[in-house]
Amino acid sequence: MTKGFRMLIGDPAYRNPSPNTEEFKSIAFRCFTEPWGPAPANSEIGGSWDTRNFPNKPCPYGLRVNNFFPTCWDGVNVDSPDHKSHVAYPSEGNFATQWECPST
């Protein structure tokens, strides 16, 4: 790949999480209401323990923000005018489960 690869995720105006949007796939919040310890079953990052909007309750043991970057690339462009169009998320699943890229 040539030099100068750039990508951007996120949208400062993003307010309403709706599944299958790029913004939905890019961020997840974890509100810790208990002390940290070994991760319970089914609590993986980006899973059902996360919310896609900023927590609206106290998180006395911390707030974690997970940002996910697209894992698919168009194979040609190291950047695009919106810094997003040259990359893509897998059409389904999350970064840990699904790697198949859309045919763009």
Added chain:
Amino acid sequence: MDPSLNISETATCTTCTFSEDFSNYWTAVLFFRHRNGSFHRVPLMANLGLEKQRGGMTVYYTAPYDKKTKVTAFKPVSLRYLFTYFASPCRQRPILAFPPV
């Protein structure tokens, strides 16, 4: 930030856990706004098991598990990614991150 400036190549030190890694990762800082209008910086916490460092962030570069997806490595000195979040009408915080050299 001038795109021709390549901090990854000119840096002589790092705060990364791996001293071989001269990456520059800048992380967002959250501020809480009190009712009287004053801002309080919310402290950053290190990840579990990394309590020696003061805040910062954990970055994962994951590889495909499916044994078939092809991976192209980005050229180390050139990747830049930027993300913004927690925007409010009065404040927006851009983050610039550079990859390992």
